[in-house]
Amino acid sequence: MMQMIKGYLAFALMVLMAVPAAAEDITVFAAASLKNAMDEVAAGFEAAAGHGVTVSYAGSSALARQIELGAPADVFVSANPGWMDRLDEAGKTEGGTRVDLLGNRIVLIAHGVAEPVEVGAGMDLAGMLGDGRLAMALVDAVPAGIYGKAALESLGLWKSVEARVVQADNVRAALKLVAIGEAPMGVVYATDAAAEEGVSVLGVFPEDSHPPIVYPVAAMTGRLSPMVAEFLGYLQSGAAREVFKRHGFTVLAD
Incomplete structure (x- = not known):
């Protein structure tokens, strides 16, 4: 019996090794006003990096509250600093990843x-x-x-x-x-x-x-994988900057 179990385990391991590893995906929560530009930026990242990107759009307040309740966002892009500040204070953002990304009118x-x-x-x-x-x-x-x-x-x-x-x-x-x-x-x-x-x-x-309109971006606590870091870098890349500018945003991040 033990020999049979070992045989099944060996076979299962061979099957797992034979299945190609799935490309990593990233989940982004983004302010609704970003939809057109972020859809284009996400598609560019997918083409360049080979990682899938799922973007959920809503008001920044609703998204921040979802993150507070444990929603599995990797990255949050808020339409104002206040909601990101709230997540900072709640320990929901990864230290050192926050950047003021965009401006608007x-x-x-x-x-x-x-x-x-x-x-x-x-x-x-x-x-x-x-x-x-x-x-x-x-x-x-x-x-x-x-x-x-x-x-x-x-x-x-x-x-x-x-x-x-x-x-x-x-x-x-x-x-x-x-x-x-x-x-x-x-x-x-x-x-x-x-x-x-x-x-x-x-x-x-x-x-x-009115106060300056600033869109901060940050990784969420415990979600800073190499893929997420790559995406955060892409948001500040020349390719992404051109997309954001074309859609009327002011690019703040260097």
Whole structure:
């Protein structure tokens, strides 16, 4: 009997050795505003490195909370430093891997084709909305909504439109509300507006009307394999930089 068991074990070992090792995969949690650019960057990494990449997109707040609850993300790219800070404080990020990767702008958009306006303290945003709503990402949780609310408050416009704001789970959902005409106007990232043919940019919010828009990236605690390190390096490579720039992001990482 023992001889038979040894024979089965030897056979099983031969089978395992004969099966090619599967290429490593990486799981990335990324802010929804990164989708178009990150899809392209991930495909470039897969072609160059031979590793599969799965990217999950949502609002940074939702992704950070999932990571806090144990979601198996290898890499997180947040649309603002605050949610990455929270993971840092919770011991969820791998020390020495955090980098400020990208920058962005927020813009006022309209459904269809519309004439540009000067976005500033003197604009009658409430009047421009008419009977319609202003689409924004969640203003107290999602970075695009947080930045947008800060800008509107800074310009003295928030109180006049607060009751007219329709909030979406993430910035791409807010963008879609405007693109399909459910809301005549919205506040989104410049990169989102560039990715959607159904909207036009009315104007760009002054940079000093809101905190700087920064996208930090980091590996999660215990997930820094050679493959993850390679991916983090690729995000800062010339190939990735060109993709991010083409999609309208400012590249911050050296």
